[in-house]
Amino acid sequence: MARIRTVDLTKTFTDASGGVTALDALNLTVQDGEFFALLGPSGCGKTTLLRTLAGLETPTSGAVHIGDADVTHTAPGKRGVAMVFQDYALFPHMTVTENIAYPLRVRGVSKAEQRQAVLAAASELGLTGTDTTVGLLDRRPGALSGGQQQRVALARATAANPTVFLFDEPLSNLDARLRLEARTFLKRLQRELATTTVFVTHDQAEALALADRIAVMQSGRIRQLGTPREVFRRPANTFVASFIGSTPMNLLEGTVRDGRVLVADSEIALPDGTAGAVADGAPVVLGARPEYFRVSSDPLPGAFGGTVAVAENLGSSLLLTLDVAGTAVQAVVGEEEEPEPGARLWALPRQDRTLLYADGELVG
Amino acid sequence: MARTASPRAAEDPAGLGRARAAGIAAPALLVVLAFLVFPALWTLYLGTTNYRLTGFAARHPHSVGLDNYTNVVKDPAFHHSLWLTFEYVVGSAVLGQALLGFAIAWLLREAAGWLKRLIEALVLLAWILPSSVVAFLWSALLDRDQGTFNALAHTQGTAWVVEHPMAVIIVFNIWRGTAFSMLLYSAALTGVPPTQLATARMFGANQWQQLRDVVFPHIRGHILTNLLLISLWTFNDFTPYQLTGGADTRSQILPVYIYQTALFDGQMGLGAAIALLMLVINLVVALVYLRLLRERRGERTA
Numbered sequence: 295m296a297r298i299r300t301v302d303l304t305k306t307f308t309d310a311s312g313g314v315t316a317l318d319a320l321n322l323t324v325q326d327g328e329f330f331a332l333l334g335p336s337g338c339g340k341t342t343l344l345r346t347l348a349g350l351e352t353p354t355s356g357a358v359h360i361g362d363a364d365v366t367h368t369a370p371g372k373r374g375v376a377m378v379f380q381d382y383a384l385f386p387h388m389t390v391t392e393n394i395a396y397p398l399r400v401r402g403v404s405k406a407e408q409r410q411a412v413l414a415a416a417s418e419l420g421l422t423g424t425d426t427t428v429g430l431l432d433r434r435p436g437a438l439s440g441g442q443q444q445r446v447a448l449a450r451a452t453a454a455n456p457t458v459f460l461f462d463e464p465l466s467n468l469d470a471r472l473r474l475e476a477r478t479f480l481k482r483l484q485r486e487l488a489t490t491t492v493f494v495t496h497d498q499a500e501a502l503a504l505a506d507r508i509a510v511m512q513s514g515r516i517r518q519l520g521t522p523r524e525v526f527r528r529p530a531n532t533f534v535a536s537f538i539g540s541t542p543m544n545l546l547e548g549t550v551r552d553g554r555v556l557v558a559d560s561e562i563a564l565p566d567g568t569a570g571a572v573a574d575g576a577p578v579v580l581g582a583r584p585e586y587f588r589v590s591s592d593p594l595p596g597a598f599g600g601t602v603a604v605a606e607n608l609g610s611s612l613l614l615t616l617d618v619a620g621t622a623v624q625a626v627v628g629e630e631e632e633p634e635p636g637a638r639l640w641a642l643p644r645q646d647r648t649l650l651y652a653d654g655e656l657v658g
Numbered sequence: 659m660a661r662t663a664s665p666r667a668a669e670d671p672a673g674l675g676r677a678r679a680a681g682i683a684a685p686a687l688l689v690v691l692a693f694l695v696f697p698a699l700w701t702l703y704l705g706t707t708n709y710r711l712t713g714f715a716a717r718h719p720h721s722v723g724l725d726n727y728t729n730v731v732k733d734p735a736f737h738h739s740l741w742l743t744f745e746y747v748v749g750s751a752v753l754g755q756a757l758l759g760f761a762i763a764w765l766l767r768e769a770a771g772w773l774k775r776l777i778e779a780l781v782l783l784a785w786i787l788p789s790s791v792v793a794f795l796w797s798a799l800l801d802r803d804q805g806t807f808n809a810l811a812h813t814q815g816t817a818w819v820v821e822h823p824m825a826v827i828i829v830f831n832i833w834r835g836t837a838f839s840m841l842l843y844s845a846a847l848t849g850v851p852p853t854q855l856a857t858a859r860m861f862g863a864n865q866w867q868q869l870r871d872v873v874f875p876h877i878r879g880h881i882l883t884n885l886l887l888i889s890l891w892t893f894n895d896f897t898p899y900q901l902t903g904g905a906d907t908r909s910q911i912l913p914v915y916i917y918q919t920a921l922f923d924g925q926m927g928l929g930a931a932i933a934l935l936m937l938v939i940n941l942v943v944a945l946v947y948l949r950l951l952r953e954r955r956g957e958r959t960a
Contacts, residue, residue: 350856371862383853387875396871397861454861 296361296374296457296490298324298347303356305342305514316342318514319356324507327488329481331505333495335537339514340494341462347492348377348460360458371400376456380463382447384435390421390446391431397454415449419483441472448480452487459484461493465500477503498538502526510534527647532654535581541613544582544623545651555580555650559619560598565648568658572650578657581649584613587625588642591633597642598623602633616641704930711924719927726931736932738907739915743893746828746911751892754832756885759839764869767847778840785837793900796830819902823909827898835892839884846880847873879951886947890940912936 305317316339324330332340345351347358349370357366365373376397384393392399394415395408403411412431416422421430421442435443444464451459464480465473481504484491495501501508502522510518510525510533518530529535535543548557550572555562557580565580572578593599600618612631616623616639625641633639650657672679705726709719730736762781766774784792799806802817818826850873858868874881896913904910904918916936920929 348856348860350859369862370856370859375860377857377860379853379857381851381853383851383857385854385871385875388871396858400858400861400863400867 297326297359298322298458298490298492299359300343300347301357301359303343303346303358304354305339305346305351306354315514317346317353317356320514320516322509322516322519324490324492326490328490329484329504329506330490330492331495331501331508332492332511333498333501333508333537334511336496338511340496340511342514343511344377344460344462344492344494347458348375349373350377374457375460376451376454376458377460377462378444378447378451378464380467382435382443382467384443384446384450386435389432389434390416390438393435393446394450394453396450411453412449415453418452418486419445419449420479421445421449440468441476444468444476448483457490459487459489459491459493461491463495464493465495466497480504499540502538510537528649528656529581530656532579532581532651535649535651539583541584541608541624541626544580544584546580546582546621546623548578548580550574550576550578554596558598558600558621558623561596562598562643562648563596563645565650565658566646568650571657572652576652579651579654581651582623582643583647584624584626586644586647587627588644589614589625589627589631590640590642591637592640594640594642597640599638599640602635602637602639605633605635614639614641701930701933704927705934707927709926709930711921711926713924722927726928727935730928730931730935735907736915739910739912742824742909743911745824746831746895746898747889747892750828750831751835751888752885754828755835755839755888755892756881758832759836759841759884760843762836762840763843763847764873766844778844781837781840784834789834789897790900792834793897796901800826820906823902823906827901827909827911830898830901831892831895834897835888839888842880842884843877846877850876882947882951886944886951889943889947893940893943894936 300320300322303317303320303322304315307314307316318339320339320343322343332343334340342351346353347360349365349368353366357364359365360373360375385396388396391412394412398408398411413422416431430438430442435446438446444467461480465476468476477500484504493504502525505522507519507521508525509516512533518525518534520530525534526538529538529543532545536545546557548555548562550556550564551574553564553569555564555578562580588594588597590597598616598618600616600623602614603617603622604615606613606615608626610629611626612629612633614625614627614633616625623641627633670676670679674682706721706723707719708715708722708726710716762777766777769777787795797819798804800808800818802808802815802820805818807818808814808816854872854876855868858872863871894913895911896917898909898911899914899917902909902914904914904922910918912932913936916929916932919932920926
């Protein structure tokens with residue numbers, strides 16, 4: 295079991311067009327046993343960070359510590375780290391058993407011990423026992439489903455008995471239905487093993503669901519570090535605010551006047567705890583998640599009044615896009631509502647859930 | 659509708675009809691007949707005669723049955739030549755070109771672009787130069803008195819071609835043919851999934867284990883195809899003649915031996931018989947490789 299710490303970790307790639315900073319003096323601590331997500335759009339440096347922790351990339355400067363040891367210049371195989379890649383990287387010419395035993399075979403462990411470890415890892419991952427998996431251990435990866443392949447890759451990683459797991463986009467090679475199943479499975483597995491785990495994802499829902507803590511990254515920097523609840527409730531800046539959430543947050547430009555925000559020809563109450571924090575007349579961005587609106591067909595004071603431009607059915611709810619004086623405002627209503635396009639509605643954001651951003655950073 | 663139409667379309671995709679298609683293919687077929695099939699059959703016939711390049715038997719060859727073949731098979735000179743050819747193929751192609759080509763491809767895989775291109779260009783140059791030019795260059799390189807090699811190695815007065823003819827032609831053929839293996843393996847290595855290599859590394863596999871467990875299983879087909887091609891090319895290679903001449907029996911590999919027998923000694927019938935034996939050996943070698951390749955494919959689908 296081990297804690298991971300990076301100190302001023304920097305990685306620049308040089309190519310014909312000059313240098314690209316993938317990691318910019320990154321300081322990060324992942325606690326022992328934590329399930330930690332690196333979240334961000336492609337090119338934000340999250341995969342580079344993971345590969346640097348693994349030892350597959352050498353940092354330009356800075357250091358990586360795992361446990362008590364400085365492993366910055368330690369070979370990947372000597373860090374006690376196991377990595378599962380997005381494509382699982384199973385060896386196609388080996389059976390499932392041989393794949394799982396591979397880390398032990400490389401270390402020269404005896405055949406008997408290998409077999410024992412394979413059975414232990416395979417049963418931990420649910421690869422033995424049930425009807426559907428009879429004979430699975432003797433098959434080759436090509437004869438397995440995507441979900442089974444993932445479990446074999448995880449079994450192989452656990453057989454290595456690492457102090458740290460690294461997962462690169464662990465769920466993105468699975469189809470949508472299987473993905474939810476695998477997500478639950480992965481979270482339970484990590485709880486049971488209690489091994490420090492860092493994973494990379496571009497899917498905010500995955501990060502929110504799995505992780506104990508999330509680092510949201512952009513351009514080689516961490517823009518926010520916190521629990522899923524913190525990151526979802528109070529995004530520290532407009533970048534995180536726009537990135538987190540299945541339905542993107544409304545980020546509306548306006549100005550502050552007399553304890554209110556003037557935005558899209560509407561006067562909206564300042565979010566809780568921001569009164570007096572911003573000078574009158576200052577340009578701000580009001581953040582309001584579509585889920586936190588009260589929508590009514592009667593006029594509401596301090597609400598956005600607009601016409602329904604688009605109504606999208608989300609199953610148990612409906613996502614409305616309102617045209618409020620030329621500005622699009624999205625709000626979610628219950629499935630019982632069925633507003634017609636063109637209908638006039640009022641949408642009142644919950645004052646305890648709205649957020650105020652000045653210069654891109656959260657106020658209050 | 660589509661089901662009934664497609665087999666006919668497959669039979670005659672161009673829509674020419676049998677007669678016109680045959681007419682279009684005929685000139686090419688005639689060339690093949692005249693320059694490939696006829697000489698092959700002629701060789702087969704010659705091998706059963708005492709046909710000579712000059713003299714009485716050149717005008718009036720008569721059949722000797724299988725005498726040529728029994729004579730060749732019993733001839734120690736033929737055995738010697740066959741053994742030299744084996745040395746030449748294994749030494750220069752299977753070990754030399756294939757190993758060196760793979761080593762260069764493997765080491766250059768992560769090299770900087772300019773270095774990679776430079777080395778590839780140099781190696782390729784050895785391959786694309788005409789063999790007469792190359793033979794002349796090597797003669798100049800290895801010359802006893804004025805040779806560049808002797809000057810560099812401080813071995814003035816050593817006649818390499820005379821003193822170590824087999825070593826010279828083996829090194830020469832490695833130098834000349836490595837480019838092909840290198841190119842083939844470079845292409846093959848790009849098909850090895852980087853995540854599998856990284857996974858092996860993460861589990862602590864050393865270079866040899868990475869090669870054994872990840873790289874070789876992935877490029878097995880390429881290795882076999884490469885070995886098949888370069889063994890056959892080297893087996894039939896006549897270029898060493900330009901370096902060593904034909905008279906030195908210490909470096910008389912089969913193609914040179916045939917040339918010497920048929921054209922120099924003028925025993926056309928005997929030469930044709932050896933050529934046919936050589937063809938049979940070629941076939942056996944090819945069949946073994948193809949068999950190995952097919953096993954591989956069967957394993958994959960199983």
